[in-house]
Amino acid sequence: MDRLGFLVEEVEALKEQGLYNTIRTIASAQGAWFEVDGRRVLNLCSNNYLGFADHPRLKAAAKRAIDAFGVGPGAVRSISGTQSLHLELEQRLATFKGTEATILLQAGFSANLAVLPLLVGPEDVIFSDELNHASIIDGCRLSRAKVVRYTHSDPDSLRQQLADHSQARRRLVVTDGVFSMDGDIAPLPALLEVAAEFDALTMVDDAHGEGVMGAGGRGIVDHYGLVGRIDVEVGTLSKAFGVMGGFVSGSAALIEYMKQRGRPFLFSTGLTPADTGAALEAVKILEESDEPVRRLWENTHYFRSGLKALGFDTGHSGTPIIPVMVGDARQSAELSRRLFAGRVFAQSIAFPTVPRGKARIRVMNSAVHSREDLDFALAGFEKAGRELGLI
Ligand SMILES: Cc1ncc(COP(=O)(O)O)c(C=O)c1O
Incomplete structure (x- = not known):
């Protein structure tokens, strides 16, 4: 049978x-x-927005990284897999984004799975745009928080939902920065304003805004002049940066906690030297011009x-x-x-x-x-x- x-x-x-x-x-x-x-x-x-996937400088950087560090990190990062190259890229990305700190994950998908369950749990409510990416949806499910979907990019719908759930222990508003199937941009300033009325945490997944929007590709938060005002930014190295990998940027406290408790960080091997070296070169190119x-x-x-x-x-x-x-x-x-x-x-x-x-x-x-x-x-x-x- x-x-x-x-x-x-x-x-x-x-x-x-x-x-x-x-x-x-x-x-x-x-x-x-x-x-x-x-x-x-x-x-x-x-998603090779900037042509970096086949850029001579990224390819040379990847080869240099392989020569110096080999092809694999050897272990999960919390055991013996954190290489100086990882730390260099995290520092560089944090500076590029204007945040206190950044943590690398294996992909944008794993970045969402890593961070969402650390922010909220069963006593909390997530307010999620109805068109958010699958990795946000899965991260929300993993958190076991109640998930409420608000009408796509509609601050009034968000306000209504927040008002209906004001008794929750914590509230988290999460949105794609650029919606990956429609290419429209989330109205972040209005969403942020509504979130502030209810003292809700804010998170944006900027997978398609990194390297595309904002000054020199610094992303949607920079585009709107909101640097420092969004609690959690998720990014990917797999699109405009031309390589493979994901990251979360935010406060030093957030990133420190992710290194202690983020499951994809703790239980899955980190980025390869080639990915890390090439992504570092991508950031350098964007900083230059x-x-x-x-x-x-x-x-x-x-x-x-x-x-x-x-x-x-x-x-x-x-x-x-x-x-x-x-x-x-x-x-x-x-x-x-x-x-x-x-x-x-x-x-x-x-x-x-x-x-x-x-x-x-x-x-x-x-x-x-x-x-x-x-x-x-x-x-x-x-x-x-x-x-x-x-x-
Ligand atoms: C909004 C959004 N988040 C996350 C991801 C996943 O990124 P990655 O390919 O780095 O896993 C994508 C990619 O499709 C995306 O569009």
Whole structure:
């Protein structure tokens, strides 16, 4: 008897509903163009916002780190795996973000899992934006606090929910900085104001704002001029920083406690020397010049206005993440397939990553694209969009 047969049925059901995730194979470095399933295609779906994933300085730094420290840290950081390179990167990131301290985790996902259960427990309430990332949702579940979802980016909904739960021992308001599927930006100042009315803790996950928003890519908190006023900032090294890893920035007390009790810190090995050395180099580049960030935004503005001029619905995006709204999952998958046939790789996103009926092509802009690349992509969107009657 096949006890796992139900999984095969589940996969078949996904295929029937147009929700099956086709995972393509990449045979070259991330860049403006790369090799996918044997074809050279324009890359419009990577989080490599600044081109750092294949940057010569990051690659050289990774090699130097391997030469000095080897390929693995050897143990969890609390036993014998904390290398001087980890401490150097933590210090540098804290300075870059304008916070007292920073702790590195293995990924942005683990950063959320690490910090949320330390802030709140069963006697507390978390107020979570209804569109928050899966890693926030999972971190909330691990904390065993009551979770209340407020209407997306709506301070009035948040105020109502806080008023309804004012008796909790602690209240925590948590939001994505940039929403990863819509590219819209959380109204942090208004959320912070409401949180202050109820003496609630505040936390922002800035995975898509790091290296993208704020002065020289310092993130959404800097963008709004709120440095020092958010209790917990989660970041990732896996997107604009081009590498792999996550971090939490905040007060010295928060970071000290995370080193004592953060489970992914204590029970899972830390970042590799190559990741750490390369990420350190990324911070140095951003400190030296805002040129990569400026190029990213120039490309973003050009591409978004090009899509709009063609008649596409680009939702509420205010960042380099641009959703091209389609609605039906099958039609969105077909648009992605036709784009790929024209050598433009832009991924279709459907349920459960976004709500049912809100399927879209998610375009990721990058500083590495030339104007010719963007015009090529717009021509591809125009052709496929017309064929499918979307424009
Ligand atoms: C808002 C948000 N938080 C966390 C993560 C996870 O980051 P990482 O890929 O470093 O685990 C992502 C990535 O998709 C994200 O969009």
